[in-house]
Amino acid sequence: MANINQQWKRFMACGCVHSSLACPTAQDAVLGFVESYKPDVRIDLGDVHDFTAFRAGAAGTRDESASVDLDYDAGVDWLRRYRPTHRTLGNHDNRLYRFLDHRSAIIARCAREIVEDLRKVDEENGTEVRPYHMKRGWFRFGDTNFGHGWMYNMHAVRDHVESFGKCVIAHLHVPQHHPGRRVDDNAQGWCVGTLIDPDKAEYAHANRNWLTWAHGFVWGEYTDDYTVVRLERATCAHGGPELWRLPI
Numbered sequence: 001m002a003n004i005n006q007q008w009k010r011f012m013a014c015g016c017v018h019s020s021l022a023c024p025t026a027q028d029a030v031l032g033f034v035e036s037y038k039p040d041v042r043i044d045l046g047d048v049h050d051f052t053a054f055r056a057g058a059a060g061t062r063d064e065s066a067s068v069d070l071d072y073d074a075g076v077d078w079l080r081r082y083r084p085t086h087r088t089l090g091n092h093d094n095r096l097y098r099f100l101d102h103r104s105a106i107i108a109r110c111a112r113e114i115v116e117d118l119r120k121v122d123e124e125n126g127t128e129v130r131p132y133h134m135k136r137g138w139f140r141f142g143d144t145n146f147g148h149g150w151m152y153n154m155h156a157v158r159d160h161v162e163s164f165g166k167c168v169i170a171h172l173h174v175p176q177h178h179p180g181r182r183v184d185d186n187a188q189g190w191c192v193g194t195l196i197d198p199d200k201a202e203y204a205h206a207n208r209n210w211l212t213w214a215h216g217f218v219w220g221e222y223t224d225d226y227t228v229v230r231l232e233r234a235t236c237a238h239g240g241p242e243l244w245r246l247p248i
Contacts, residue, residue, distance in 0.1 A: 006223035010037060013146055014082075014217035015045030015170025016194035018092065019075035020067075023197035026215040026234065029244045030195065031081055033232075036248040037219060041141060042082060045170035045192060046090025046132065046148035049075035054095040054111070072114060076121055083125045086139050090148040090170065094132035142227030143186065144168060161189035168192065168218055168229060174209075175216030175233040190231050192217050215242065 014030050034042060052058070052066035079087075089097075099111035122129050130137045130147070138147040149169030151159050160167050161180030168190045175193030179185075193216030204210040215234040220227060234242050 006225075008221040008223055009041065009141075010039040010219075010221055011041040011043065011141055011227075012037065012039045012217060012219040013043035013045055013168055013192055014195060015090065015148065015192050016047045016173055016196055017044075017075070017078050018047055018050040018194070018196045018201070019071045019073075019078070021050055021196050021200040022074065022078065023195060023215060023242075025242055026195040026197075027078065027081075029215070029234070029246070030217055033217070033219070033246055033248065034082070036246075039219065041086060041222075042084045043139065043146050044079075044082060044084040044087035045146065045168070046088045047092040047170065048078060048087070048090075049096070050092050051095040054099055056095070056098075068110070068114075072117075076118070079121055079125060079127075084127050086128050086130075086146075087122070088130045088137050088139065088146070088148045089132040091132060091150075097132075138164070138167075142222030143225055144222070144227035144229065149191070157189045157191050161187050166227070170194070173213040175214050175231055177231055190218055190229055192231075193233060 050071055052063050052071060053068050055063050058064045096111050096114055099107055102108040130139060132148060134150055138145045143166055145164050145167040147169060149160060149171030152172065156172055157176055157178040158180055160169055162182060166186055166188055170192050172191045173194035173196065174191055176191045178189055180187035180189065193214050195215055198210060198213045216232055218229050218231050220229045232246060234244050
């Protein structure tokens with residue numbers, strides 16, 4: 001049970017912006033909520049960048065020619081607007097780090113320069129960063145772990161809960177909440193969804209799960225030993241434009 005005498009602090013978390021693939025309407029909705037709610041902690045759960053050109057297997061495909069500058073600039077623009085206090089790297093962010101020791105000196109040099117530029121942006125924002133790592137890639141606030149996520153299947157949120165305890169992830173692009181099959185009734189998890197524009201994500205258009213993608217984020221309050229998590233999801237009224245009905 002939470003100690004009601006502890007001071008409650010505010011937080012919010014979002015993820016999977018994917019730089020130039022992002023939806024401006026969803027980004028503006030999140031930034032407007034930040035302005036109204038004024039959270040003490042702003043978490044970005046990873047995949048700020050897409051780094052399409054650094055994708056494994058991109059060589060010889062159209063992805064190899066994807067603009068690194070456009071990708072980098074759009075992601076950095078988001079970081080400077082959202083100004084996360086904490087962020088975790090996602091699997092797309094991590095594409096860059098796999099090239100730091102590439103056999104091509106030119107590619108390795110490019111990757112190192114981008115990593116250093118991002119480090120400076122995080123330093124300017126005062127952002128604490130965690131790697132894309134199953135054990136070391138988490139932040140903990142109250143009784144809840146916050147990380148990008150690794151598993152990808154229809155039960156992935158539940159599976160994360162059963163592996164890591166009460167948690168909030170991104171990665172799946174589908175806003176959702178699931179309990180874990182555990183004795184403690186507080187074992188539950190959330191996925192924040194995405195801020196990507198699904199129509200721009202051509203790589204996913206042949207995957208039926210793409211139809212479940214939606215914009216969302218989580219927010220709430222935490223103490224030293226307890227966290228209250230609330231999930232927000234954008235809706236489309238009668239097939240019309242995206243609608244955000246936020247409580248603040």
